[in-house]
Amino acid sequence: MTKVNTKERVVITGMGIVCPLGNDVEMLWQAILAGKSGAAKTTIFDASTFPTTFSSEVKEYDFKKYTKHPDLHKYGNRGSKFAIGATVQACNQAHIDFETDEPTDGIDRSRLGIYLGAGEGSVDNDMFFAAIVEGWDKDKNEMDWGRWAQVAFSRMNAMHEFEQEPTMPAAHIAMLTGARGPAKCCLTACAASTQAVGEATMMVRNGDADIIISGGAHSMIHPLGLMGFNRLTALSTRNDSPQTASRPFSADRDGFVLGEGSAILILESLSSARKRNVQILAEVIGYGTTSDAFRVTDMHEEGRGPIAAMNAALADAGISYKDIDYINTHGTGTMENDSIETKAIKAVFKEKAKNTPASSIKSMFGHLIGATGAAELITCVLAIRNNIIPPTTNLNTPDPELDLDYVPNTPRKCRVDIAMNESFGFGGQNNVVIVKRY
Amino acid sequence: MNSTRVVITGLGAVSPLGLTVSDMWAGLCAGRCGIDKITAFDPVGFSCQLAGQVPDFKIQKHVPKTYRKATKLFSRDVGLAVIAANEALANSGLITKGIDPERTNINPERVAINLGAGLISCDLVELAPSVAASVTDGKFDINKWGREGLELITPLWLLKYLPNMLACHIGIIHDIQGPSNSIICAEASAHLAIGEAARIIARGDSDIALTGGAEAKVNPLIMTRQCLLKRTTSEKNDEPACACRPFDANAKGSVFGEAAGMLILENLENARKRGAKIHAEVVGIGQSNSINPAYERLEPDGRGLQIAIEKAMTEAQIRPQDLDLIIPHGTGIPADDLAEARAIQAALGDTAKKIPVWPTKSMLSNTGAASGAIDAIAAICAMTDGKIPAAKNCDKEADGCNLNIVKQPQQTNIRCVLCCSYTYGGQTAAVVLKSYDTETTTTN
Numbered sequence: 008m009t010k011v012n013t014k015e016r017v018v019i020t021g022m023g024i025v026c027p028l029g030n031d032v033e034m035l036w037q038a039i040l041a042g043k044s045g046a047a048k049t050t051i052f053d054a055s056t057f058p059t060t061f062s063s064e065v066k067e068y069d070f071k072k073y074t075k076h077p078d079l080h081k082y083g084n085r086g087s088k089f090a091i092g093a094t095v096q097a098c099n100q101a102h103i104d105f106e107t108d109e110p111t112d113g114i115d116r117s118r119l120g121i122y123l124g125a126g127e128g129s130v131d132n133d134m135f136f137a138a139i140v141e142g143w144d145k146d147k148n149e150m151d152w153g154r155w156a157q158v159a160f161s162r163m164n165a166m167h168e169f170e171q172e173p174t175m176p177a178a179h180i181a182m183l184t185g186a187r188g189p190a191k192c193c194l195t196a197c198a199a200s201t202q203a204v205g206e207a208t209m210m211v212r213n214g215d216a217d218i219i220i221s222g223g224a225h226s227m228i229h230p231l232g233l234m235g236f237n238r239l240t241a242l243s244t245r246n247d248s249p250q251t252a253s254r255p256f257s258a259d260r261d262g263f264v265l266g267e268g269s270a271i272l273i274l275e276s277l278s279s280a281r282k283r284n285v286q287i288l289a290e291v292i293g294y295g296t297t298s299d300a301f302r303v304t305d306m307h308e309e310g311r312g313p314i315a316a317m318n319a320a321l322a323d324a325g326i327s328y329k330d331i332d333y334i335n336t337h338g339t340g341t342m343e344n345d346s347i348e349t350k351a352i353k354a355v356f357k358e359k360a361k362n363t364p365a366s367s368i369k370s371m372f373g374h375l376i377g378a379t380g381a382a383e384l385i386t387c388v389l390a391i392r393n394n395i396i397p398p399t400t401n402l403n404t405p406d407p408e409l410d411l412d413y414v415p416n417t418p419r420k421c422r423v424d425i426a427m428n429e430s431f432g433f434g435g436q437n438n439v440v441i442v443k444r445y
Numbered sequence: 446m447n448s449t450r451v452v453i454t455g456l457g458a459v460s461p462l463g464l465t466v467s468d469m470w471a472g473l474c475a476g477r478c479g480i481d482k483i484t485a486f487d488p489v490g491f492s493c494q495l496a497g498q499v500p501d502f503k504i505q506k507h508v509p510k511t512y513r514k515a516t517k518l519f520s521r522d523v524g525l526a527v528i529a530a531n532e533a534l535a536n537s538g539l540i541t542k543g544i545d546p547e548r549t550n551i552n553p554e555r556v557a558i559n560l561g562a563g564l565i566s567c568d569l570v571e572l573a574p575s576v577a578a579s580v581t582d583g584k585f586d587i588n589k590w591g592r593e594g595l596e597l598i599t600p601l602w603l604l605k606y607l608p609n610m611l612a613c614h615i616g617i618i619h620d621i622q623g624p625s626n627s628i629i630c631a632e633a634s635a636h637l638a639i640g641e642a643a644r645i646i647a648r649g650d651s652d653i654a655l656t657g658g659a660e661a662k663v664n665p666l667i668m669t670r671q672c673l674l675k676r677t678t679s680e681k682n683d684e685p686a687c688a689c690r691p692f693d694a695n696a697k698g699s700v701f702g703e704a705a706g707m708l709i710l711e712n713l714e715n716a717r718k719r720g721a722k723i724h725a726e727v728v729g730i731g732q733s734n735s736i737n738p739a740y741e742r743l744e745p746d747g748r749g750l751q752i753a754i755e756k757a758m759t760e761a762q763i764r765p766q767d768l769d770l771i772i773p774h775g776t777g778i779p780a781d782d783l784a785e786a787r788a789i790q791a792a793l794g795d796t797a798k799k800i801p802v803w804p805t806k807s808m809l810s811n812t813g814a815a816s817g818a819i820d821a822i823a824a825i826c827a828m829t830d831g832k833i834p835a836a837k838n839c840d841k842e843a844d845g846c847n848l849n850i851v852k853q854p855q856q857t858n859i860r861c862v863l864c865c866s867y868t869y870g871g872q873t874a875a876v877v878l879k880s881y882d883t884e885t886t887t888t889n
Contacts, residue, residue: 056591079738117733117752125629127564136576136585139569143577150573152665156490165673169741172564173608173629174870181734181871187752189732190872191637194562194629195609202626206641209648230587231567234595235603296650298625300553300616303518303604312622315554319650433604434613436625 017211018445019288020218020280021103021273022385023096025089027063027266028372031096036389038371040418042400045372046249046264051228052132059242061249062228063266063373065089075106080179082166084128086224086378089269090176094183094220101273102285103218105183113283120188120216121177122207124199126377128171129229134163136230176224176269188216194377197337198432199223200270201380205294205440207274217279225377226267236265241341251401253374255338255367256345256413258406263339266373270382287445289388292425293324299435306343306431310351313429316437317355320427324441328356331363331441333396333426335387338367338413339374344431349409364421366414370400380430384440387426391444394422451643452881454721455537455709457529457657458822460809461497461702465532469809469819470826474834474854478686478808480700485663493677495685496663497702497810499525507531509543512618518605519614520565521703525815526611526659527618529705533655534619537709538721541619549620550719557623557651558616559642561634561658561814562608566666572598611659623651632774633866634658635706635817636874640730642710652715657818659705662811671701674741676778676869689811690838691775691804692782692846699776702810706818725825728861729761729877735784741869743781747788750865750873754792757863757875765796768877769859770833771848772820774866775804776811779843785865786846801855802848803827807837817866821876824862828880832856 024031027045028038038045045063054060070088071077073095080091095105103119104110142155169175174192181190189210195202200223207221227236236242243262245252253264280287297319299312306312321328334356337348353360368383375382390396395418402415424444431437458465461479462472472479479497488494504516504524519527534541540550575597579590604610609627616625624645628638635658642656662668671677678698681688690696716723733756735749743750758765773785790797805823812819827833833855842850860880867873 053587054591056588057595058591117756120732121734136587139573139576140580140583140585142569143573145577148574150486150570150665152487152491153489155569155665156669159669160490160492160673163669163673165670165675168670168673169869171670172631172868172870174631174868174872175740177630177872178740178870181736182738182740185736187733187736187749190630190734191628191641191732192630192872193626194607195612195625195627196607206626209644213644213648215644230590234590234598235606238595238598238600238602239604240600296624296626297554298558298613298616298622300620300622302617303515303610303613304601315622432609433607434609435616436609436613 015212015214016277017208017274017291018277018280019272019388020275020285021097021101022288022388023093023271024382024385025065025068025092026268026372026375026382027065030068030092032385039397042398043371044250045266046252052230054233057233058237058244060246063264064228065268079182082170083179084170084175085226085267086125086128086269087176087179090224091179093269093271094180097271097273098184103184114218116185116187118188118217119186120219121180121186121190122203122219122221123177123192124203124223124377125173125176125192126194126225127173130231131163131167132230180220186220195436196432196434197376197379198430198436198438199377201428201430201438201440202296204272204381204384205296205438208291208294211274211276218273218275220271221274222271222381223378224269225375227376228265228267233265253340253370254401255340255370255399256409257402258404260340260342260345262341263369264373266375268375268378268382270378270385272381289391289442290445291440292443293320293441295319295323295439297437301435303434306347310347312435312437313348313351313431314354316439320439320441329359330425331427332423333390334363334365335383335426335428336365336367337429337431338369340369346408349411352411361411364396364412364414366397366399368397384428387428387442390423390426395420396423449647450713451646451710451727452713452716453708453724453825454711454716455533456724456822456825457532457536457707458819459499459525459529460704460819461499464500464502464528466822473808473823476835476837478837480685480688480810482685483663486665491668492672492679494682495688495700497812498663499703508618518601520605521661522562522565522659523611523614525661525703525705527615529707530615530655533707533709543618553620553622555623555652556621557642557645557654558612558621559626559638559654559656560612561628561638562611563660563814565606565608566664567606569665621655630872631868631870632813632816633868633872633874634814636866636876637732639876640732643727643730646710646712652712654710655707656710657707658814660813660815661703662701662813663703687838689777689807691777691806692843692848692850693839694841694843696777696779696843699778699811702812704812704815704819706815706822708821723881725828726879726881728879729757731756731875733873735867735871735873743784743867745784747784750785750788750867751791753873753875754788754865757877761877763861765793767861768800768863770827770862771800771802772824772864773802773804775806777806783843783845786848790847798847798849800849801833801851803833803836803851820864821878824864824878828859831858
């Protein structure tokens with residue numbers, strides 16, 4: 008295979024978000040400045056008896072506002088519907104035409120790609136559990152598939168079943184935009200959308216596409232998702248105080264807060280952006296990706312993989328750790344992540360570790376799982392735009408072991424030119440993206 | 446222009462035709478069909494009762510002793526992937542920690558893993574007792590489930606069903622510390638993963654990549670979905686060998702199955718330096734999108750697949766007449782097969798009618814995220830042996846499918862092969878593989 012060594016510079020020309028702190032970029036930023044929390048009692052389904060009864064839900068969102076053809080998207084899972092709003096916002100900003108057969112944006116559709124880190128849609132809960140209940144043979148203590156089939160085939164909706172595929176948010180974006188370039192979806196747990204943005208950046212750099220609609224879309228606020236995370240004891244159970252439950256880097260942290268959403272970034276070659284004369288929001292200058300190869304249940308104790316990913320991203324960007332003005336941490340609020348991530352940052356940033364601001368947006372919007380990395384990357388771009396570093400809220404009980412500058416509780420005004428975004432996924436995928444003021 | 450050639454130095458396959466590449470190839474050459482009545486569960490009440498199932502195996506035998514305990518966390522998808530990965534690594538001559546920790550010959554940080562995987566279905570048998578224990582007045586009671594049912598579920602439940610676990614477990618067993626990605630694009634996953642792995646090597650981030658895909662589709666939930674979407678055939682439940690009929694006038698739908706296909710991709714220089722046997726070269730990758738309001742079907746004119754094929758051909762710098770074989774996605778779903786035939790014709794022009802086309806799913810079944818990988822492996826076997834086996838079940842070509850379907854086995858020199866795939870949902874992919882030629886430094 009021939010490497011087309013064009014080494015295109017890659018810039019961000021559009022951003023869109025639907026998340027628990029607001030359904031567009033400005034709403035999100037205002038909420039961050041105010042240190043708001045997206046968490047509240049779960050309303051999507053009745054979680055009142057689960058170990059965790061709250062989550063960080065997207066609120067007052069209607070995908071129909073964003074499309075002339077809601078029928079084409081009506082079966083979409085929550086992630087797909089969030090992705091529609093985020094994509095429309097990002098396309099508007101980047102001047103990419105959508106829902107038209109005759110775009111006038113000057114973009115060759117075969118050079119317009121899609122790369123998402125997106126997750127599965129929820130099962131059709133009522134039907135799913137009913138089919139299990141009715142299929143269960145009490146006497147034999149096993150499933151009777153004939154009975155299951157009777158319920159499943161008479162009551163399940165084919166399209167609802169189909170739309171659970173993780174590829175579907177990308178399919179809905181293709182329907183909106185007519186994108187005919189490379190189209191991909193990766194799902195590397197909590198690192199997925201950072202990895203998607205990183206790999207998409209590489210594709211644009213390599214000349215595989217001029218523009219890639221990238222980011223993430225996911226909602227695991229459904230019974231099986233909540234059950235899964237609760238059984239892993241990964242979630243905060245501070246049911247009496249959802250708004251202060253997400254406490255990254257605090258000594259009394261007790262797990263993350265489950266969130267949902269979609270974040271979309273338009274990645275474009277600098278030459279295309281210049282040719283189209285669109286506004287450049289920031290430049291993506293570095294990407295590092297590694298794996299722990301350690302355990303599926305735990306991170307490597309010394310943070311071997313995260314260290315290697317940070318170093319790889321710095322090397323790719325051709326800069327030193329001394330050049331980083333802000334680290335947007337993975338900062339989930341689990342005991343393990345926050346302590347290992349702190350160790351890893353110390354190993355990479357050496358004497359500068361304690362003087363490099365490192366905050367966690369998850370303290371405010373929770374953990375958007377597959378979508379979280381891209382959403383956090385958007386906040387990095389906003390930090391650069393505004394020269395304000397988002398805070399880590401709910402940080403009132405310092406952990407003696409965790410002694411970095413986590414920007415506790417209030418946003419900080421200071422010059423930000425280069426920001427590093429980190430995401431680590433269950434199973435050990437580590438992805439780091441570096442963005443710079445253009 | 447800086448150019449890095451990416452070659453294939455290892456192959457591993459677990460398929461309905463056996464647990465190794467040679468089993469699969471021997472079965473394909475003999476015209477054996479891997480499709481049979483479902484035994485994984487009792488399919489009574491399912492419109493399609495057939496599947497391509499992998500012969501029995503004991504996963505504990507395929508992992509190092511120290512990792513046997515972890516197999517409790519393996520979904521079937523992971524098990525299939527682990528076995529195929531072992532074969533591919535052994536075949537490549539690479540010695541990893543999982544093969545022999547005393548004699549490793551890889552630098553773990555320079556090896557990537559990039560796999561296609563499916564939306565892993567939860568095991569209903571595992572989940573059912575907790576649900577059955579959470580019933581009030583005959584109906585599922587979510588409050589009861591939250592209060593009492595959850596305790597009945599294994600704490601690590603979620604970790605069995607994350608689709609990135611295929612790459613994670615293999616990465617841990619073999620100590621692969623480079624980039625790790627999991628491409629979840631249904632039936633196009635493996636080709637997209639192979640494409641990304643090739644790019645990772647080309648850009649210099651890794652010297653070696655373990656890539657391919659695996660999926661186990663033979664379980665009640667996935668089969669329910671495919672039946673509901675009417676992608677499965679509902680005929681010939683009593684004639685399994687004739688059920689899946691890609692491009693045939695009497696095709697009525699696909700038959701699903703399970704498999705894993707793994708390939709070792711390697712920087713040519715690295716492969717040469719260690720004297721590895723080179724099976725073939727990856728010369729072209731193309732990706733695009735089918736855009737159809739009926740998302741579950743390929744758009745009728747096959748435009749999205751056509752673009753992917755054209756891109757792959759352009760990158761490979763070859764002309765249609767240079768292709769010696771096409772392995773199409775060919776599912777046996779009539780509308781999709783017709784659209785694919787149109788895509789191939791539109792991309793390759795009049796030459797398309799002359800190129801041998803060999804669909805494999807009539808024998809291997811539609812193995813989802815694995816299908817693109819086992820097709821690529823079959824393509825390499827065909828190159829190596831100079832032989833194209835006969836396509837099965839295409840007795841009379843469907844109207845409009847003007848392709849040269851291989852009816853009789855052919856002995857022929859094969860240099861360039863095109864493999865195609867697409868998802869229900871829209872993503873399309875094409876890969877061009879070329880027999881390895883030591884003389885040329887770049888193609889043409």
